[in-house]
Amino acid sequence: MTTRILIAEDDSTFRGFLRTVLKGEGYDIREAADGEEALALLRRESFDLVLSDLRMPGIGGLELLRASRDDDYPPAFVILTAFGTIEEAVAAVKEGAADFLTKPLKDPDTLRVLVGRVLSGKSREREYLALKETEAAGLPPEDLIFAGEAMAPVRRLVGEVAPTGTTVLVSGESGTGKELIARAVHLLSPRHGAGFVAVNCAAIPETLLESELFGHERGAFTGAVQARRGKFELAQGGTLFLDEIGELSLPLQAKLLRVLQERAFERVGGNREIRADVRVVAATNRDLVVEIRERRFREDLFYRLNVFPVALPPLRERRDALPHLVNWFIRRFSGVTGKKIRGIEPDAMAALKRYPWPGNIRELQNVIERGVILARHALTLDDLPETFRAPLPAGQDGEGVLKGLEREAILAALKSCGNNRRLTAEKLGISRRTLQYRLREYGLVGDDRDGAN
Numbered sequence: 472m473t474t475r476i477l478i479a480e481d482d483s484t485f486r487g488f489l490r491t492v493l494k495g496e497g498y499d500i501r502e503a504a505d506g507e508e509a510l511a512l513l514r515r516e517s518f519d520l521v522l523s524d525l526r527m528p529g530i531g532g533l534e535l536l537r538a539s540r541d542d543d544y545p546p547a548f549v550i551l552t553a554f555g556t557i558e559e560a561v562a563a564v565k566e567g568a569a570d571f572l573t574k575p576l577k578d579p580d581t582l583r584v585l586v587g588r589v590l591s592g593k594s595r596e597r598e599y600l601a602l603k604e605t606e607a608a609g610l611p612p613e614d615l616i617f618a619g620e621a622m623a624p625v626r627r628l629v630g631e632v633a634p635t636g637t638t639v640l641v642s643g644e645s646g647t648g649k650e651l652i653a654r655a656v657h658l659l660s661p662r663h664g665a666g667f668v669a670v671n672c673a674a675i676p677e678t679l680l681e682s683e684l685f686g687h688e689r690g691a692f693t694g695a696v697q698a699r700r701g702k703f704e705l706a707q708g709g710t711l712f713l714d715e716i717g718e719l720s721l722p723l724q725a726k727l728l729r730v731l732q733e734r735a736f737e738r739v740g741g742n743r744e745i746r747a748d749v750r751v752v753a754a755t756n757r758d759l760v761v762e763i764r765e766r767r768f769r770e771d772l773f774y775r776l777n778v779f780p781v782a783l784p785p786l787r788e789r790r791d792a793l794p795h796l797v798n799w800f801i802r803r804f805s806g807v808t809g810k811k812i813r814g815i816e817p818d819a820m821a822a823l824k825r826y827p828w829p830g831n832i833r834e835l836q837n838v839i840e841r842g843v844i845l846a847r848h849a850l851t852l853d854d855l856p857e858t859f860r861a862p863l864p865a866g867q868d869g870e871g872v873l874k875g876l877e878r879e880a881i882l883a884a885l886k887s888c889g890n891n892r893r894l895t896a897e898k899l900g901i902s903r904r905t906l907q908y909r910l911r912e913y914g915l916v917g918d919d920r921d922g923a924n
């Protein structure tokens with residue numbers, strides 16, 4: 472990653488000098504002839520370092536410094552100052568500038584050394600690189616993967632199972648992050664040096680899936696002009712992620728069961744036994760118990776896969792993670808689109824919090840990506856799709872939401888008290904009359920039949 476430096480200096484000769492020296496060091500340089508131009512650049516692009524003249528017509532260096540602090544990852548800032556304005560430069564350092572340089576600057580080495588020192592001491596770059604590393608591995612940072620209280624058990628389970636070679640079955644609605652969890656299991660295991668190979672069993676036509684999984688020998692079927700390795704071979708030593716395992720046909724389920732039992736397989740059209748040193752992580756958004764009942768899924772395969780089940784909560788049960796996820800996606804898509812979107816307006820965030828998210832994190836990701844493309848400074852309600860802006864249907868306004876919560880609380884309390892209304896009322900801290908009134912209001916009962924309770 473090249474280091475990007477912004478030079479804000481109205482004296483074109485001095486600016487040229489700075490540019491020549493720093494370009495010679497391999498930095499990527501952008502220039503502004505005054506504060507306003509610099510501010511516009513700062514808003515549009517991100518920089519690692521700003522070298523700014525203290526006094527410029529219009530917006531001065533100090534103002535620019537303050538504006539640069541708004542960034543999530545503020546650039547390091549070095550003030551350029553003429554002799555006689557040193558006190559102001561010191562004030563700038565107090566406000567967060569890394570250092571200052573006095574003009575005229577005859578010796579280019581002073582500049583080189585100072586810039587090198589400021590940049591190497593900058594934690595921003597380190598943070599950014601660390602972020603890039605996990606991203607390169609296909610993963611957001613750990614605190615994000617497991618964000619939200621409902622993910623605490625998942626975090627614990629993943630931590631326990633990852634280092635073992637055990638087969639894991641991840642279940643959860645579509646878009647809840649099942650593949651992400653499978654990748655986390657792989658990365659936290661001793662197999663992380665080898666490959667993570669993913670197969671979506673629903674996306675590949677049944678006729679091709681067998682050869683996709685196990686490979687084929689030359690001439691195995693019409694069109695098999697060359698032998699080809701399958702995903703099991705490609706994942707050798709690593710992890711094979713079988714997504715949407717519930718979609719696997721019964722004959723393929725039988726074949727997969729054999730591989731899991733015998734740890735060996737043959738390519739299609741071949742008879743050479745190949746050892747499978749592969750850890751399998753499977754995922755499903757179907758309830759496999761129902762699939763078994765309906766005779767669409769083999770029970771024996773289920774038990775082989777379900778050695779270590781991990782259930783992911785839907786996003787609507789992880790609402791406490793929304794701000795964290797939203798801000799991460801804003802940063803990510805700002806980076807991708809080169810725009811600088813600073814966070815989200817409170818009413819837009821509130822609208823996101825109200826929404827039930829049937830498509831889970833994938834849907835949220837899409838909504839924020841679209842929002843970042845449309846937004847100008849921060850994400851506003853107008854940058855969200857129509858559904859988020861439309862007035863809520865009756866009973867779903869702010870009061871409606873509260874009532875919904877109340878109804879849920881009453882139902883939960885009733886359940887935990889075995890439907891005993893006296894205990895339920897005590898538990899909720901309300902009178903039996905109030906409870907009775909609420910039950911009727913929410914259509915939970917007809918009349919008071921709890922005399923015995």
Ligand SMILES: Nc1ncnc2c1ncn2[C@@H]1O[C@H](COP(=O)(O)OP(=O)(O)OP(=O)(O)O)[C@@H](O)[C@H]1O
Nearest residue numbers: 611615616644645646647648649650651756832833
């Ligand atoms: N905690 C998270 N932080 C950031 N991004 C996430 C998180 N969880 C999921 N995502 C993103 O959401 C998208 C959906 O996640 P993933 O593909 O893992 O879901 P899935 O449950 O496997 O979906 P499906 O069942 O449809 O295959 C991906 O782009 C993923 O990177």
